[in-house]
Amino acid sequence: MQDALQFTPQIAPSSIANVLWLVPAVPMVAAGIIALLKQPRRRLASSLAIGSLGFSLLVALTAFAHVLAGWMSGHAVRETVNRTWVQVGSTNVELGWVLDPLSAVMLVMVTFVGLLIFIYSTGYMAHDENFTRFFCFLSLFAGAMLGVVIANSLLLLFMCWELVGLTSYLLIGFWYQKPSAAAAAKKAFLTTRIGDIFFLLGIVWLFAQTNTLLFYNNGAGSMEPLALGGLLAAPAALGLSAATAIALLIFAGAAGKSGQLPLHVWLPDAMEGPTPVSALIHAATMVAAGVYLIARVYPLMEAGRSATMIGTSSTTALTVVTWVGASTAVFAALIAVAQNDIKRILAYSTLSQLGYMMAGLGLGGVAVGMFHLITHAFFKALLFMGAGSVIHGCHEEQDIRKMGGLRKEMPVTFLTYAAGMLALAGFVPFAGFWSKDAILDAAVWWHPSKGPFYLLVFGALLTAFYMTRQVSYVFFGKWRGHGHAHESARVMTTPLTILAFFTATLGFLGTPAWPWFRNFLGDHPAPFELAGFSEPGILALMLTSTGVAVVGLLLGWWLYGNKSPKADERDVLEKAMPPIWRALRDRLYVDEFYGATVIAFYAWWAKVADWLDRRVWGGIVSFVTSFFGLWATFNRFLDTYWVDGTFDKGCEELSVGGGLVARVQSGRVQTYLRLLAVGVVVLAVILIWSSAR
């Protein structure tokens, strides 16, 4: 392996880095303008959205060309622009953006795939009455996502991250009249929020330790050796260093967004949103934000080992990432086998592929995981948009058992879908093959354990199997639906064709013979040498993964090919092994498990709190009340007039107040305000007291 290029110290950011903020800003502004448009202004809304994202794509391509030029001339580009946002005393909170190979690649991918999906949406949503609102949300989403990509500060990243979460909520619940869509939106929001709490804790901790949230700042950023050294030395609990603990907290946030176990439950439900949303958010971009985040904070994840030791040693954080990723990959693939909703199958396959990306990050470094992210974005967007085209053509039918034989009615959709399916299953020479192969390659050489390798190979087998099942249900056999299926409009099939082209060719950026992508992200030069194929084990591994994919495909074809089961007929596998099938069909009961544990716990806790309120606190209060009452009676002998005037009244108030304490959650705003004030007093007293001593 060649020596890494040095990041030359930054003198001044280039002009393209200075205007990089335009990439997220323009779609956001467009979203603002569209928000003010009236519903009938459909053309204007969609052209604004598409135009703004097209502009972003141009800027992103320019930035990419700039980075590429720097890389070709032999020095790695990492340009940052940082601005002070808030200054409190001597503490500066800085925000900024960064242009380096990682963000450049991601920018081009998001803007390009996003643009195609925007165009596709004009066709898909053509008859929706809330067309302009849809494009407003889409633009806002694109802006927020691009903000995540260029952020050079964990705080800016977090802000955009939350914006992404908000728009995801809005778009999943876009058809909010459907109760299932509204519930899915809520579920997605709350589940990702769980991860975000840990993420926020990680951010605060990182700030407390390093006093900066910038990633790169000419040696003073939190992802640079100086800060990382300090983090490694600082102990946390359980024998972990602060670096590891923070890395794990950030990973929890990424797991929420990227649907890793055990926070994956929201993603399949999110398919209630319109199909372009599923393609854009829940396949290509947003769910990839978690993976991107891990890639961004990779120096933190691998703190304590040098980059040359990839494969031979691992850090605690990376080991966790690897195992979670690999388990998710197999877990979701298993469930996907037994689903019948065309979008749900794709949703579980997305989960599974996100697991591959995480595992790739953990096993082989940034380039391996990111390569799969990029190729996956293309072929999964293709698959989702193809699925949308199928759904459209079948009159909003989503059950694959009620389709069939569509390859004649929808030839373009079929051919492009087949390309996406072959890429997902990992067939030579489609993009998915090369990126998955890179992950498997890293897994083979991973010293700590061979477990992830076997898991990932098994996942690949399942992937080929369930995709074959889906394609034979949808495109082969006899038509089992109602009415006539029809091919979709050009505005929908053209993006499909473009994506299919990239799905077929993109993989050549990362073959063993020409590992351009890896070296670009890893800042090595990339010569072309066919000898790459003859490195030990590479060919054998490629043959293995091809063999696995072929086995999966044949198995699927043998079980499902060209048969036309009726909609109510039991699945072939269900006949063979009913209990396992049922468990898989019911998504391995994870939702039910959460219902029985987490949610039940909350219900139980609420009951306990209620009991405590009624018995214990209420008891104390009535004790105090009766005490005052007794005292009042005693006093009445001494001074009837005075006591009557004050204490009786006071006792009455106290007992009413007691009733209030018993039900603090009274729904009265004043009670809440009151508690707030009490909290302020208590905090002030504690502060004054602790500083006085």
Added chain:
Amino acid sequence: MTIVFWILAVMTVSGGLAAVLLKNTVHCALAVTGAFAGLALLFLQLDAQFAGFAQILVYIGAVAILVVFAILLTRGSETPESGVFSRTWLVGLCIAAGVFAVMAWAILNSASALPHESATPDVSVMQIGNALMGRYVLPLEIVALLLTAAMIGAVIVAMHEKGDVK
């Protein structure tokens, strides 16, 4: 401590007290206007002419009028039979007293650390204008945006339901 300060302090505090204690809601609104005026005069006495006049314009000119309108629109001027104070007024009073005690304690305990006197700052409106258009231009724009949004929001919130208008 000048006499003027004491007069203004008494005016402000008694205005506030009246606003909180009086039974008739319209009287309360008038009393709070008095308190706002007292505060504006205090601002003037502190050589913050601009803030003082802004206070007069915004609070006495706009907020007080808004309050009166809201009272008239909601028939809030009628004194309810059940009393003007909530059933648990004593708890609220205790908490407010606690907050005051904590703050007064903090102020009095740090009184020796506070500066005694400083030179009267010479602040012209021109300087303020330059500051608003220069260093503070972004906050100014954001506040403008906020005000616009609040205005639209208030109109929408208080507007009749769609069915009523058409």
Added chain:
Amino acid sequence: MTPLAGYLLVAALVFAIGLAGALTRRNAILVLIGIELMLNAANLNLIAFWRYGPHPEALTGMMFAVFSIAVAAAEAAVGLGLVISIYRHARTTDLDEMNRMKG
């Protein structure tokens, strides 16, 4: 007592009066009035600290107060709009009767 402490005490008193009003009155409009008083007390603090602070020529405190006044105006407009909207819905501005905001 220094002049600054005097202003601060007045501000604290007005704040406490406003808080007491917000906590004890039944009429939602009067609760809003109480909140306005609290905001004004905070403004008095800002101005007083600006006047007696080390760098009055920097204008920071007074600018803060001016912006705070503007924000308070927005808050009053929205708050009163809400009160009117609630009144139209529930035919009352009595907070003791509004207790539907519970789980």
